[in-house]
Amino acid sequence: MKAYIFPGQGAQFSGMGKDLYADHAEAKKLFDRANDILGFNITQIMFEGSDEELKQTKVTQPAIFLHSVVLALTAPDFNPDMVAGHSLGEFSALVSNKTLSFEDGLSLVYQRALAMQEACEINPSTMAAILGLEDAIVEEICAGIDGEIVVPANYNCPGQLVISGSIKGIEIACERMKEAGAKRALPLPVGGAFHSPLMEPAREKLKKAILETKFTAPICPVYQNVSTIGETDVEKIKDNLISQLTAPVKWTQSVQQMVTDGATHFIECGPGKVLQGLVKKIHKESEVSSI
Known part of the structure; x- marks a missing residue:
């Protein structure tokens, strides 16, 4: 088909x-x-x-x-x-x-x-690509960032998940993703937190x-x-x-x-x-x- x-x-x-x-x-x-x-x-x-x-x-x-x-x-x-x-x-x-x-x-x-x-x-925000982590770990880290909006946005393929949220929240998330073993936690050149x-x-x-x-x-x-x-x-x-x-x-x-x-x-x-x-x-x- x-x-x-x-x-x-x-x-x-x-x-x-x-x-x-x-x-x-x-x-x-x-x-x-x-x-x-x-x-x-x-x-x-x-x-x-x-x-x-x-x-x-x-x-x-x-x-x-x-x-x-x-x-x-x-x-x-x-x-x-x-x-x-x-x-x-x-x-x-x-x-x-x-x-x-x-x-x-x-x-x-x-x-x-x-x-x-x-x-x-209205809401300055951004996204980041997380490479080399299991989806469940990315989801857990996003959920654990208090006071900021950070969510999984694009489940592109196994080992590649894009997150979306406030600028500060994405900065914190990227650091925590790297600490958790992500191969890369790469902020994207976009103007907003799409799919959030x-x-x-x-x-x-x-x-x-x-x-x-x-x-x-x-x-x-x-x-x-x-x-x-x-x-x-x-x-x-x-x-x-x-x-x-x-x-x-x-x-x-x-x-x-x-x-x-x-x-x-x-x-x-x-x-x-x-x-x-x-x-x-x-x-x-x-x-x-x-x-």
Whole structure:
């Protein structure tokens, strides 16, 4: 069974989507439509922008969504048995399996990006990657930091867990992770504590937008970051999408569940190959490739 997977923030690069725009008439229509929906020329930034321009949350998230979704919608023989996305990538997955329209998916992603940026400004915060520790040890250290918010945020693969929280809390956590034997405890160059309680203001804004958006029955299950199981019920999909901003991305558990449910071939759809690498670390026997 084929599982199509969609990357999240961090996969962007200057020039992304340029060849697709030049070579495929339908792709060009979708890129041009995105410029109209967003009200600015995102394609120009994607094709020619600097790394600094692409790092802006309001650009990064719709750019990665756009590249990923256009690849899926224009791919020959695109017929997924299941889909999943890492954080932002979940919105791409939901367009690919027909739960959301292209226009509604892009609009939600842009609103999500703006709401997250605003939440970052309200509560200065950050994230860090912890390498070489068991999940249970990371969870225990996070729970033991009094007076600060520090939580597991991204369960990327065995031995790689990203934590999220207040700046002081992350500093304390990194020291304790190293003392506990972590190979690395690396602060990340991000502007906020994504997938933590500090994203509550963004969650509230996105909740309103999601509840006002039309969702339809998907053509295949989506394995969501919050629940990790294949979902087809529209109301459950909405609830999980609303919860996602303040809950951890359970990517390891989602991939494991997809394998249990029959996935043998994971196809990454979007910029980069990060998810292929994570899948191989989670389940070495799986076949991986990209569109």
